[in-house]
Amino acid sequence: xxxxxxxxxxxxxxxxxxxxxxxxxxxxxxxxxxxxxxxxxxxxxxxxxxxxxxxxxxxxxxxxxxxxxxxxxxxxxxxxxxxxxxxxxxxxxxxxxxxxxxxxxxxxxxxxxxxxxxxxxxxxxxxxxxxxxxxxxxxxxxxxxxxxxxxxxxxxxxxxxxxxxxxxxxxxxxxxxxxxxxxxxxxxxxxxxxxxxxxxxxxxxxxxxxxxxxxxxxxxxxxxxxxxxxxxxxxxxxxxxxxxxxxxxxxxxxxxxxxx
Numbered sequence: 152x153x154x155x156x157x158x159x160x161x162x163x164x165x166x167x168x169x170x171x172x173x174x175x176x177x178x179x180x181x182x183x184x185x186x187x188x189x190x191x192x193x194x195x196x197x198x199x200x201x202x203x204x205x206x207x208x209x210x211x212x213x214x215x216x217x218x219x220x221x222x223x224x225x226x227x228x229x230x231x232x233x234x235x236x237x238x239x240x241x242x243x244x245x246x247x248x249x250x251x252x253x254x255x256x257x258x259x260x261x262x263x264x265x266x267x268x269x270x271x272x273x274x275x276x277x278x279x280x281x282x283x284x285x286x287x288x289x290x291x292x293x294x295x296x297x298x299x300x301x302x303x304x305x306x307x308x309x310x311x312x313x314x315x316x317x318x319x320x321x322x323x324x325x326x327x328x329x330x331x332x333x334x335x336x337x338x339x340x341x342x343x344x345x346x347x348x349x350x351x352x353x354x355x356x357x358x359x360x361x362x363x364x365x366x367x368x369x370x371x372x373x374x375x376x377x378x379x380x381x382x383x384x385x386x387x388x389x390x391x392x393x394x395x396x397x398x399x400x401x402x403x404x405x406x407x408x409x410x411x
Contacts, residue, residue, distance in 0.1 A: 153218055153317065154275055156310045157251050158282025159289075160225040160244055161190070163306055166290040167299040171237070174299065181234055185241050194245035202253035203341070210254035215318035217254075221247025222310025229303035261324040 164171075168182050177185075205213045224243030231237040255275065263271040286306065293302035348354045 152278065152313055153214060153251055153255060154278030155282040155285070156218060156222065156313055157248050158279050159286040159306055160221055160310065161248060162283050162286035163225065163290045163302065164228075164241065166287045167294055167302055170294050170299040175231075175234055175237070177234055185238060189238055189241050190245040192245070193242045194249045197246045198249035198253060201250040205250070205254035205257065209323050210258050211317065211321050211323045213250055213254045214258075215314045217247050217250030218317060219247075219311055219314035221251070222307050222314065223247075225307030225310070226304045228307070229300035258324055261326055261328055264329045 164186055168186065171177065172179075172182055201213065201217070221244045224240050224247060228237060228240040228244075231240060256272065259271050259275060260268060289306055290302045293305055
């Protein structure tokens with residue numbers, strides 16, 4: 152559920168960007184900064200210290216606070232009056248979402264044994280696609296029948312309830328319990344952590360791959376909604392289908408998928 156709300160709030164801006172552009176008189180460059188750089192920079196920078204903090208403190212509470220923060224910042228995005236206020240709200244969303252997945256992955260790894268861990272993580276990340284679908288669908292319809300401000304509030308506010316649910320219903324798992332190991336509380340210097348990760352070729356390739364993947368997602372998220380609305384003059388409630396359905400379909404039927 153947390154992963155779903157993570158991507159609902161993250162993708163909502165993409166489907167609302169043309170309405171926001173017209174209302175706040177923004178340029179395409181400003182929209183690009185909102186949908187890409189402003190979010191990604193703070194999401195990346197904040198993720199490392201938040202993950203380090205979660206290593207030494209209650210991870211459940213970190214997840215709950217993160218959900219509450221990004222949901223609150225999404226909801227108040229509907230109250231902004233100018234570009235700077237919206238930019239700050241999107242930065243808040245990025246910082247909040249940076250605290251979601253790292254502690255969640257750590258908790259899942261402590262709950263499920265190695266032979267079941269991959270399935271548990273796969274179930275967790277299923278929330279990504281549900282979040283994208285709901286974000287585009289709900290955002291498009293709410294924008295058409297109300298406006299983009301209502302869309303931000305209606306989509307963001309329920310996340311605060313999810314945060315309370317996480318805080319008061321989930322228990323913090325014992326670190327290392329399923330692997331029968333003692334948790335090492337020693338503070339490993341951060342440069343040593345980076346050195347270890349960089350020494351592994353698989354980690355470097357994974358980082359490069361995720362960079363290219365997120366770059367593609369960011370470009371598609373910004374361009375597709377703009378292209379569909381400008382080229383076909385369609386309603387935002389109809390755009391969700393193309394924005395959500397075209398990339399998976401393109402990937403499924405691409406010859407590269409089956410190449411050796």
